[in-house]
Amino acid sequence: MRLSEALQVIGQAEGDAQRTVHLVCGFSPLHVETFLKAYLIQRSSGVRVNVATGLYGDLEGNLQRARETGGDGAIAVVEWSDLDSRLGLRASAGWRAETLNDILVQVDERRERLKDGLARLAAVMPVAVAGPALALPPLSILPPTQSGDFELHLNVAVTMLLQQVAQYPAITVLSSGSLSLLSPAESRHDVKMELHAGFPYTLKHAEVLAHQSVQCLFPLPPKKGLITDLDQTLWKGILGDVGTDAVSWSLEGKSQVHALYQQLLSSLAESGVLVAIASKNDPTLVEEALKRSDLLVEPSKIFPVEASWGPKSEAVSRILKVWNIGADSVVLVDDSPMELAEVGEQFPGLECLRFPSDDPAAVVALLGQIRERFGKKRVLEEDRIRLQSIRNTAERPAEIAGEPTADFLARLGAVMTLEAASSDARAFELVNKTNQFNLNGLRYTDAEWNAISQRPDGFLLTVAYEDRFGPLGRIAVLGGYYTKDTCHVDIWVMSCRAFSRQIEFQSIRQLFAKTGAPEIRFRFKATDRNGPLQSFFASFSHGVELKDGELRLGAEDFDRQCPQLFHKVNDKWMT
Numbered sequence: 001m002r003l004s005e006a007l008q009v010i011g012q013a014e015g016d017a018q019r020t021v022h023l024v025c026g027f028s029p030l031h032v033e034t035f036l037k038a039y040l041i042q043r044s045s046g047v048r049v050n051v052a053t054g055l056y057g058d059l060e061g062n063l064q065r066a067r068e069t070g071g072d073g074a075i076a077v078v079e080w081s082d083l084d085s086r087l088g089l090r091a092s093a094g095w096r097a098e099t100l101n102d103i104l105v106q107v108d109e110r111r112e113r114l115k116d117g118l119a120r121l122a123a124v125m126p127v128a129v130a131g132p133a134l135a136l137p138p139l140s141i142l143p144p145t146q147s148g149d150f151e152l153h154l155n156v157a158v159t160m161l162l163q164q165v166a167q168y169p170a171i172t173v174l175s176s177g178s179l180s181l182l183s184p185a186e187s188r189h190d191v192k193m194e195l196h197a198g199f200p201y202t203l204k205h206a207e208v209l210a211h212q213s214v215q216c217l218f219p220l221p222p223k224k225g226l227i228t229d230l231d232q233t234l235w236k237g238i239l240g241d242v243g244t245d246a247v248s249w250s251l252e253g254k255s256q257v258h259a260l261y262q263q264l265l266s267s268l269a270e271s272g273v274l275v276a277i278a279s280k281n282d283p284t285l286v287e288e289a290l291k292r293s294d295l296l297v298e299p300s301k302i303f304p305v306e307a308s309w310g311p312k313s314e315a316v317s318r319i320l321k322v323w324n325i326g327a328d329s330v331v332l333v334d335d336s337p338m339e340l341a342e343v344g345e346q347f348p349g350l351e352c353l354r355f356p357s358d359d360p361a362a363v364v365a366l367l368g369q370i371r372e373r374f375g376k377k378r379v380l381e382e383d384r385i386r387l388q389s390i391r392n393t394a395e396r397p398a399e400i401a402g403e404p405t406a407d408f409l410a411r412l413g414a415v416m417t418l419e420a421a422s423s424d425a426r427a428f429e430l431v432n433k434t435n436q437f438n439l440n441g442l443r444y445t446d447a448e449w450n451a452i453s454q455r456p457d458g459f460l461l462t463v464a465y466e467d468r469f470g471p472l473g474r475i476a477v478l479g480g481y482y483t484k485d486t487c488h489v490d491i492w493v494m495s496c497r498a499f500s501r502q503i504e505f506q507s508i509r510q511l512f513a514k515t516g517a518p519e520i521r522f523r524f525k526a527t528d529r530n531g532p533l534q535s536f537f538a539s540f541s542h543g544v545e546l547k548d549g550e551l552r553l554g555a556e557d558f559d560r561q562c563p564q565l566f567h568k569v570n571d572k573w574m575t
Contacts, residue, residue, distance in 0.1 A: 001035065001038060001039070001207055001211070002207075003031065003034065003035075003203055003207075005038070006034050006035050006037075006038035006207075007034065007038075009038040009041055009042060010034070010037055010038055010041065013041045013048060013049065014046070014048070015044075015045075015046040015047045015048045016046075016048075017046070017047045017048065018047065018048045018049070018050060019040065019044050019047050019048070019049050019050070019072045019445065020049075020050045020051075020052055020069075020070075020071035020072055021036070021040055021049065021050070021051055021052070021071060021072055021073045021074065021075065021217070022051075022052045022053075022054075022062075022066035022069070022071055022073070022074035022075070022125075023036055023051050023052070023053050023054075023074075023075055023077070024054060024059065024062045024063055024066050024074050024075065024076040024077070024121075025053075025054075025059065025062070025076070025077040025078075025079070025082075026056070026057050026058065026059040026062070026079065026081060026082040027056070027077075027079060027081070027194075027198055027199055027200055028056055028197055028198040028199045029051075029053045029199075030193075030197065030199040030206075031199065031201070031203055031206040031207075032077070032199075032201065032206045032209060032210055033051050033053060034206075035206055035207045035209075035210035035211070036051055036075065036210040036213065036214065037049055037051045038210075039210055039211050039214040040214055040218075043214055043218050044218075052066070052069065052071065054066070056198055057081075057085065059076075059078065059082040059114065060110075060113055060114065060117055063076065063114070063117035063118060063120070063121050064117060064120075066121055066125075067120055067121045067123075067124055067125075070124060070125070070447070071125055071447065072125065072445040072446070072447045072448070073125050073126045073127065073128070073217045073218065073445065073446065073447070074121055074125055074126075074127045074128070074217075075127075075128045075129075075130070075213040075214075075216075075217055076118060076121075076127055076128070076129045076130070077129075077130045077209070077213075078114065078129065078130065078131055078132060078158075078161070079132050079133070079134060079200065080132045080134065080136060080154070082110075082114070083106075083107045083110050083111065083114075083132075083154070083157065083158070084103045084106045084107050084110065086099065086103055087103065087136060087137070087139075087154075088137075088194075088200075089137060089191065089194055089195060089200075090194065090195065090198065095137075095139045095140075097141075100139060100140065100150050103139075103150075104150065104153050104154070107153075107154060107157050108157060111157050111158075111160065111161045114161060115161055115164050115165055118165045118168075118171060119165065119168055119171075122165075122168045122170040122171045123170070124447075124450075125170070125446060125447050126170045126171075126172070126217060126445075126446045127165075127170060127171045127172070127217075128171075128172050128173075128174060128213050128216035128217040129162065129165055129166075129171060129172070129173050129174065130173075130174040130179075130209060130212075130213060131158050131161075131162050131173070131174070131176060132158060133176075133179065133183075133185075133188050133201075133205065133209070134188060134189050134200060135185065135189065136151060136154065169377075169378075169425075170446065172216040172217065172219075172377070173216075174209075174212055174213060174216055175212075178212065179208065179209070179212060182208045182212075183204060183205045183208040183209070187202060187204060187205065188201060188202060188204075188205040189201070189202070189205075190202045218445075219375070221432060221433040222273075222373065222374050222375060222376050223273075223329055223330060223331055223351070223373045223374050224273065224274060224323075224325050224329040224330065225273065225274035225275070225276065225319075225323055225325060225329060225330045225331070226265070226268060226273060226274070226275050226276075226330070226331045226332075226333065226370070226374070227275075227276045227277070227278050227316060227319055227330060227331070227332045227333070228265065228275065228276070228277055228278075228332075228333045228334075229277075229278065229279055229333065229334040229335060229336070229339070229355070230277060230279040230281060230286065230289075230307075231247075231279065231281070231335070232335040232355070232357045233258070233261070233333060233334060233335045233355040233357065234249075234258065234261065234262065234265075234277075235247040235248060235249050235255070235258050235289075236248050236249065236253060236254075236255035236258050236357065237255075239281055239282070239285050239286065239289055240281060240282055240285060243285075244285060244288045244289040244292065247289060249261075249262055249296065256360075257357065257360050257363040257364070258357070259296055260363070260364070260367060261333075261355070261363065261367065262295065262296035262297045263296050263297075264367050264370060264371065265297045265301075265302075266296060266297040266298065266301065268370075268374055269297065269298075269301035269302070269387070270301075270379075271374070271376065271379045271383060272379060272380075272382070272383025272384060272386050272387075273374050274303075274323055274325075274386065274387060274390070275297070275301060275302050275303075276302060276303060276304055276305065276306065276319045276322075276323070277302055277304075277305045277306060277307065278306045278312055278315040278316055278319060278332070279306070279307050279315075280307075280308070280309055280310075280312065280339075281307045281308075282307065283307040283308065286305065286307040287305075287307075290302070290305070301387065303322075303387060303390065303391055303394075304318070304319055304322050304394070306318055306319055311342060312334075312339045312342060312343050313342055313343045313345075313346035313347065316332065316343050316346070316347060316350070317346070317347075320347075322390065322394050323390060324390075324393075324496045324497065324499070325496060326349065326435065326436070326529070327347040327348075327349045327350040328349030328350065328351075330350050330351070331350070331351045331352075331353060331370065331373055331374075332350055332351070332352045332353070333353050333354075333355050333366075333370070334352070334353075334354065334355060335354065335355045335356075335357050336354075337354060340352040340353075340354060351373070353366060353369065353370070354366075378425065380425065380426050380429070380473075381426075381473055382426055382472075382473035382474060382475075385470070385471060385472070385473055386497070388470060389469075389470055389471070389472050389473075389497055390497065392469040392470045393469070393497070404500060404501075406563070406564055406566075409501070409502065409566050410566045411468075412467040412468060412469075412501070412566065413467050413468045413568075414465065414466075414467040414501060414566060414567045414568065415465070415466050415467070415567065415568045415569075415570065416463055416464070416465055416503065416506055416507075416567045416568070416569050416570070417463070417464040417465075417569075417570040417572060418461050418462070418463055418510060418569065418570070418571055418572060418573040419461060419462050419464070419572040419573055420459075420460065420461055420572070420573055421453070421460045421461050421462040421477060421479075422453040422454070422460060423453070424462055424474070426462065426473075426474045427460065427462050427474065427477045428444070428446075428449050430462075430474070430475075430476075430477050430493050430495065431443070431444060431449075431477055431479075431491055431493050432444060434493040434494070434495060434496075435527075435529040435530065436496050436529060436530060436531065436532045436533070437492075437493060437494040437495075437496065437499070437504070437530065437532045437533045437536075438492075438493045438527070438529075438530045438533060439489065439490075439491065439492040439493065439522060439523060439524055439525075439530075439533060440490075440523055440524060440525035440527070440530075441525060441527040441529070441530060442490075442491075442525075452479055452490075452491070455481060457481045457482050457483075458479065458480065458481040458482075459478075459479065459480060459481070459482070459573075460477070460478075460479040460491070461477070461478055461479070461573045462474040462476065462477055463475060463476035463477070463478070463494075463503065463507055465498055465501065465503060467501070472495070472497055472498055475494060475495040475497060475498040475503070476492075476493065476494040476495070476498065476503060476504075476507060477491060477492070477493050477494075478491060478492050478507060478511065479491035479492075480523075482515060482517070485517060485518060485519065486517055486518075486519050486520070486521055487511055487512075487515040487517035487519070487520045487521070488520075488521050488523070488550075489511070489520055489521070489522045489523065490523045492507075492522065492533075494507075496532075499532065502563065502565055502567070503567075504536055505562050505563060505565055506565050506567045506569065508520065508553070508558060508562075509558070509562065509565065510569060510571075512555045512558065514571070514573070517555070518554060518555050518556075519552055519553065519554050519555065520552070520553050520555075521550040521551070521552050521553075522537075522550060522551040522552075522553070523549065523550060524537070524546070524549070524550065524551040525549070537551060539561075540553070540557070540558075540561050541561065542557065542561075543556075543557025543558065543560075543561065544557075
């Protein structure tokens with residue numbers, strides 16, 4: 001993005017809601033502020049953005065002021081001069097040996113204070129932290145080609161600071177390696193601007209820094225599933241031509257890039273990403289090849305395996321049906337541009353990535369691109385059990401594939417557990433990524449979520465589910481507040497894995513029972529993706545009234561139309 005484009009984005013911004021993000025730095029914010037605001041506006045469609053800045057040369061104080069002011073997030077940029085002003089070009093304190101020794105002492109003390117300041121800020125809002133991006137001035141007596149104790153001490157101090165703050169759940173640290181790919185070190189520093197205006201960066205570095213900071217602070221929801229081809233993708237060679245023993249993924253076979261890809265798939269599967277195969281191949285040969293003991297991704301982590309000679313889009317369609325997720329949550333990796341184009345035409349929302357098996361450097365770049373699509377900061381229990389629950393669903397009796405009978409539901413042994421979710425990372429994740437069964441499609445920042453969870457007259461709870469086919473974990477979230485005669489529900493989402501188990505009916509029954517309210521008012525908004533929730537409300541032949549943006553449902557009308565429910569309910573929410 002160019003500076004003129006950033007200004008245009010800012011000038012065209014509209015919206016009623018406002019998001020405040022702090023740019024916490026010790027230099028003059030100038031172009032970083034401009035690019036940051038533009039990228040935040042693009043990330044927050046329909047929301048006006050305010051970028052709050054602090055005082056020049058006072059990073060510590062700016063951290064404190066941001067915490068006291070509050071907001072939706074903060075981006076803290078630490079430069080060498082923030083650790084000690086004598087490390088910047090605008091200082092004139094001399095570079096004598098005793099000065100350098102004193103700098104090291106001051107840097108260690110400042111590092112501790114910055115760590116504490118960042119931790120306190122992260123207690124009230126999410127924070128993205130960027131470490132020093134500029135080269136140090138030639139302070140020591142060593143030639144610039146050598147690193148001595150002084151420079152290494154400073155590098156250790158910065159690494160220690162970033163490593164310590166990265167332990168806090170609300171803090172993310174920008175990758176210096178990723179930053180270097182887009183902004184090489186030699187093109188970052190604008191010496192003239194630093195000396196004249198206190199702004200140390202070139203326009204290009206300011207733009208890259210702002211973009212990556214926004215990605216760290218407000219990451220896009222990770223994709224859920226990856227579908228991979230086999231020949232010239234998972235392995236080198238055409239299985240039908242060379243046989244199961246001759247396809248390779250090794251240094252010896254000059255096919256190490258395929259080994260790297262298999263290792264990435266294994267890592268993704270371990271973190272809860274769904275992995276499937278769609279290959280135009282002989283099913284018997286594929287089954288035999290996947291039994292090879294040297295495969296680097298466990299076959300048990302791959303499901304389903306679609307090997308056939310039909311159009312690849314049909315195989316993808318069957319996989320999506322088994323996974324029960326939307327195409328826009330899935331990535332397809334294939335070496336054939338034609339196959340990618342054919343699938344892409346049938347599923348426009350599905351992201352198609354080509355595996356460039358003849359270009360090792362491009363493959364390594366692809367691996368980073370895939371990791372970006374699926375990256376997450378933590379792995380929850382629900383991530384670990386996702387594949388098994390999908391297998392269990394796929395292997396259930398055909399009776400439950402559609403709408404199960406009452407007799408079948410009675411024999412499920414279903415258990416629902418309701419529990420308060422004030423600090424539940426899974427609840428926050430579900431609300432911000434669920435689309436199909438979502439009351440209104442609203443997404444929340446950390447600050448907004450904290451405000452909801454701390455509302456004195458409110459409630460926020462998760463619903464966990466298990467039956468004789470296994471646990472699904474926490475699959476639903478409900479949130480709202482009470483008034484004298486009404487229960488207001490602002491948040492209601494449920495994972496698609498939980499459909500066809502009447503969990504939605506039992507959730508409403510529990511709200512009526514626990515709140516004692518004669519009526520529930522749902523903050524409903526139809527979206528182009530919440531069809532299952534719309535169908536649920538449409539299943540009530542009467543008693544559901546849409547008024548002033550709310551769906552109103554009375555307790556008596558609900559009881560008359562609610563089907564027979566068989567769940568055992570563990571109430572850890574209101575006891």
